[in-house]
Amino acid sequence: MKNKLKTLLALLLIAVIALSAVACTIESGSTGGSSNNNTSENEETKKEEKLLYSDDNFKITFVDFKDPKAGVTSYNLYLKIENNSDKTVIVSPSDGYANNEAVFLGSGMPVKIAPNKMATGAFVVGYGNTSIQSIDEIKTLELKITLYDENWSEKVLETENLTITLE
Numbered sequence: 001m002k003n004k005l006k007t008l009l010a011l012l013l014i015a016v017i018a019l020s021a022v023a024c025t026i027e028s029g030s031t032g033g034s035s036n037n038n039t040s041e042n043e044e045t046k047k048e049e050k051l052l053y054s055d056d057n058f059k060i061t062f063v064d065f066k067d068p069k070a071g072v073t074s075y076n077l078y079l080k081i082e083n084n085s086d087k088t089v090i091v092s093p094s095d096g097y098a099n100n101e102a103v104f105l106g107s108g109m110p111v112k113i114a115p116n117k118m119a120t121g122a123f124v125v126g127y128g129n130t131s132i133q134s135i136d137e138i139k140t141l142e143l144k145i146t147l148y149d150e151n152w153s154e155k156v157l158e159t160e161n162l163t164i165t166l167e
Helices: 002-029 036-044
Strands: 050-054 058-066 074-083 089-098 101-107 111-113 117-126 140-149 155-158 162-165
Touching (some): 050 162, 058 140, 058 162, 074 089, 074 111, 089 117
Antiparallel strands (some): 089 101, 089 140, 101 117
16 A cells, blocks of 8 residues: 555656646747737847857857846846866956946856866846846947956956947
8 A cells, every 4th residue: 555655656746747847848948929028038038149259268159138037137148158278267247338338247156167168157237327227228238358267366368348239
């Protein structure tokens, strides 16, 4: 009797997990209807990757720009950084502007990249001190990327202004 109950509970748990996975897949893969809300969300995720900087050691690519809709006054900027150098580097964004208006740039946790590896960093674009009311208003982002050694003691790279056009 105990074995049958354990087997039944195990099968029930497997079914719940499988249904949850299917529901998550359907939700993340859905294209939405024709309502305005779905259109805006889908446009946010249709950003094409764009090369921002490249040299023999480093490559920086724009990946996406999203509104986390968490009631905060910041958006998430996703950048892929490829480290083809022989040094571990830490990524730091600075000098941020959205539509020529200064914004705060930062990251929740430092993005640290080992030699010959890559990472996609999620950087915060804080707009609380600006006239920006919606992510849809932002047409251009400008920023610099500085790469430091793993001890933050030496600049390995500091880019010129990088411009991301979001239109």
